[in-house]
Amino acid sequence: MPPIFSIVLCTYNAETYLDECIQSLLCQTFSDFELIVVDDGSSDGTLRYLTEISDTRVRLIVLENNHGLIYARTLGLQAAQGRYIAMMDADDIAAPDRLEAQLHAMERHGLDVCGTFHVSLDVATGRRRVRKAHSSDSDIKALLTIYSPLCNPSTCIRASVAREFVYKNEYVHAEDYGLWCDIAIGGGKFHNISSPLLTYRLHSGQVSRIKRDAARKSFQAIQSHYVHRLTGLSFVPSSIPFGRRMSEAVGFMRRLNERLPGISYMANYQIYAEFQFRRNGWLTLPTRLERTVIALWFAIGL
Numbered sequence: 427m428p429p430i431f432s433i434v435l436c437t438y439n440a441e442t443y444l445d446e447c448i449q450s451l452l453c454q455t456f457s458d459f460e461l462i463v464v465d466d467g468s469s470d471g472t473l474r475y476l477t478e479i480s481d482t483r484v485r486l487i488v489l490e491n492n493h494g495l496i497y498a499r500t501l502g503l504q505a506a507q508g509r510y511i512a513m514m515d516a517d518d519i520a521a522p523d524r525l526e527a528q529l530h531a532m533e534r535h536g537l538d539v540c541g542t543f544h545v546s547l548d549v550a551t552g553r554r555r556v557r558k559a560h561s562s563d564s565d566i567k568a569l570l571t572i573y574s575p576l577c578n579p580s581t582c583i584r585a586s587v588a589r590e591f592v593y594k595n596e597y598v599h600a601e602d603y604g605l606w607c608d609i610a611i612g613g614g615k616f617h618n619i620s621s622p623l624l625t626y627r628l629h630s631g632q633v634s635r636i637k638r639d640a641a642r643k644s645f646q647a648i649q650s651h652y653v654h655r656l657t658g659l660s661f662v663p664s665s666i667p668f669g670r671r672m673s674e675a676v677g678f679m680r681r682l683n684e685r686l687p688g689i690s691y692m693a694n695y696q697i698y699a700e701f702q703f704r705r706n707g708w709l710t711l712p713t714r715l716e717r718t719v720i721a722l723w724f725a726i727g728l
Contacts, residue, residue: 429483431459431525432508432585436498440516441471443627450519452481456526459512460485464502467492496593496601503588511588515579519625528582531619538587538614539606541576542623549629557626559618564688566616570607571653571682572663572700576616578602580624587614599641600648607652657681663700668716675701676720683724691725 433451437444451461464487465473476486487501503511510532512525524542531540546555559575560566569575581602591612597604610616646662653662659678666674679698683689698720702713 428507428509429458429460430508430529431456431510431512431582432506433459433461433512433514433525434464434499434502434506435461435514435516436464436466436495436502437468437472437476437516438466438492438498439468439470439472441468441475443517444472444475446519447514447516448479450522451514452483453522454520454525455523456529457483459483459525460506460508462487462502462505464498465489466494466498494598496595496598499601500593503592506585506588509585510582511585512582513579515626517627517629518579519627521621521623521625524580524623525582527619527621527623531617532582532584535617536615537617538584539576539609539616540582540619541617542580542619543621544577544580544624544626545622547625547627549627554625556622558620560690560693561618561620562688562690563616564686565690565693566618567610567656568682568686568689568693568697570603570610571649571656572697574603574606576602576606576618577624577626579626597644597648599637600644603645604648607648611652611655656685663697665703666701671701671716679720679724683727689725691721694724695721 435447435451461484463476463484465476467489473488485505487505489498510529512528514520528540528542531537541559543559544557546557547553557577559577560569566575587609591605591608591614593601594604649662654660657678659681661674661678663675663678675698678701679694682697683694695717698717702717
C-alpha cells in the first residue's frame with residue numbers, strides 16, 4: 427500500500443548537516459512514510475552518506491549533474507506515492523512529532539497546505555529564536571500580497587494539489603512563493619500549526635548575493651501577478667504619501683478584505699504598513715495611529 431506521507435528532500439553538497447536532518451526524519455513518531463532524496467549532482471560526501479542508509483523507507487534518486495532546485499524537487503514530487511507530501515531542506519531539523527501533527531491538521535481541517543511555526547538557528551552565534559506566523563487561511567492568503575507567511579521546509583501539501591500546481595521555471599529562486607500564490611488563487615486552503623515543528627538553520631552558505639537579486643526580481647513579478655489576480659488592482663503595497671494612502675491604500679485594503687473575509691487585525695496592520703514610509707521621526711506616533719485605525723476599521727468590518 428502507498429504510504430500516507432512522501433517526504434521530498436533535495437541535496438546538493440549537503441554533507442555538513444545532512445545526518446542530523448535525515449535522523450530527525452527517520453525518528454518521526456508517525457512512521458508511515460517514504461523519504462525521497464534527490465541528490466542534485468553533489469561532489470562532496472553527500473552521496474556516500476546517502477548510499478549507506480539501510481532504512482527501506484528511503485528512496486534515492488541520483489542526478490549526475492547539478493540541475494537546480496526546481497528540477498530536483500519536481501522529480502521528487504513526480505516520484506511521490508503518498509497522500510501528502512512533506513517538504514524538507516537538507517540543513518534543517520524536523521521535530522519528532524512534525525508528521526503526526528501535520529497529518530492531524532490536514533485531515534481534521536481539510537487543508538491543502540499546512541506549515542508550522544519554526545525555530546531559527548544562527549549557526550555562527552548559536553542563537554535560537556521561535557518564529558511565529560499567522561495561522562488562518564484568510565491571513566496567509568492576504569499576507570502573500572507582501573511576503574510569504576509560510577516557512578517553506580516546514581510545509582506539507584496534499585499530493586493532488588502538488589500535482590496540479592507545479593513549480594514553474596520562471597519562478598527561479600522564488601519557486602515556493604510562486605507555488606503558494608498559484609494554490610491560493612486556485613482556491614487551496616492554508617494553515618500554519620502554532621508549534622515550532624522545524625529548526626531552520628541560518629548560515630552563510632544558503633543563498634549568494636547573485637541569487638538574492640534574482641529572487642527579488644522573481645518575487646516582484648509573482649507578487650504583481652498575484653495581487654492583480656486576487657484584487658484586480660495593478661499596483662502592490664508600497665510607500666505612498668498620505669493623500670494617496672487615503673484613496674489608493676484604503677481602496678486596496680477594502681478590496682482585499684472583500685475578497686478574503688476574516689483577515690485579522692494584525693494582518694491588516696502589517697499590510698497597510700507597507701503603504702507608509704519608514705523613519706518618520708516625529709510623525710512616527712501619528713503614522714502608527716493611522717495604521718491602527720485602518721487595521722481596526724477593516725478587521726471589525728466597519
